[in-house]
Amino acid sequence: MSKIYRSPLFYVGDKYKLINEIRQYFPKNISKFIEPFAGGGSVFMNVKADNYFLNDIDKNVVALHKFLIKQSENPSLFFQNIENKVNQYELSFSYKRNGIPAELKEKYKKTYIAKYNKENFERLRSDYNNSHEKDELMLYLLLIYGFNRMLRFNSEGNFNLPVGNVDFNSNVVLALNQYFKLVTEKNIEWFNLDYKDFLGSMQITENDFVYFDPPYLITFSEYNKLWNEEIETEFVNYLDNLHSKNIKFAVSNVISYKDKENKIFKNWAEKYFIMPIKSNYISYHDNTIKNFQEVLVTNYENNIKEQAQTKLIWNEEG
Ligand SMILES: C[S@@+](CC[C@H](N)C(=O)[O-])C[C@H]1O[C@@H](n2cnc3c(N)ncnc32)[C@H](O)[C@@H]1O
Known part of the structure; x- marks a missing residue:
């Protein structure tokens, strides 16, 4: 098993814990x-390829990636800039010092981390929101010091999460250094489009591969608000269309969650190859969820775990 890298965006619903299982397919x-x-x-x-074409509809997520890729040219300057900003806003900085009073x-x-940083975090947030030219370094710090390390904006485009109980620590530095190393080694292009426009603009050949991890219809997260049954139906039809063009793809999804079932996806997936994924999903709303089934669906046959490619025994008990 090779090393698994964690994104320095600590993204909600990221595939960090499942990537080893998923990528074998x-x-x-x-x-x-x-x-x-x-x-x-x-x-x-965590995937090897000659070139990477990456996209997300969230402009702030894409802006942060582009910003961090730029910082990979001079990581020590970046860490210095971070430290200067942290000092300017008098935030805690466990990576270097244990400054929180006993x-x-x-x-x-x-x-105590949240208590210590609350006011200064709010100052950073309001300076960021009131600034004309958005500074991605400030946005990155809002993410790192913010509630559940999430990005959330109100309808006026203002960052509106409260302080979190985390700060800039050695895990963040580790994730950043790994990211800097990886993006320097890989050929990456980022796009900020709806998935259809993104894919529509590309030449995709038989040696290419598309991995989809869309918002899930039946689970909760900020970006799932962008998704509904109509969009899900359009999405699975879109996948059929890719299949008819011999484009190789894999798609992640959750087909049952508590008393909900994603029938649109489940019925669609029957045409392809379904692999149950042993998700260790913990919702921050409820960590006692019993009935939860995550899957990976591919439109090509896999050699591994042939027995798992049969019809899924839908998880009733968890
Ligand atoms: C489940 S998350 C992906 C998580 C990712 N696999 C990771 O490991 O961090 C789904 C993503 O889809 C994006 N999204 C939602 N609607 C979209 C659309 N129409 N086109 C492109 N991206 C979209 C959201 O902003 C969100 O980042």
């Missing part, structure tokens, strides 16, 4: 690796 030799719903990037980071730690045993 990917083709062995990939010319173009194409990811229309790339999110935090945990998948492309009394605060004693008083708020589990939430």
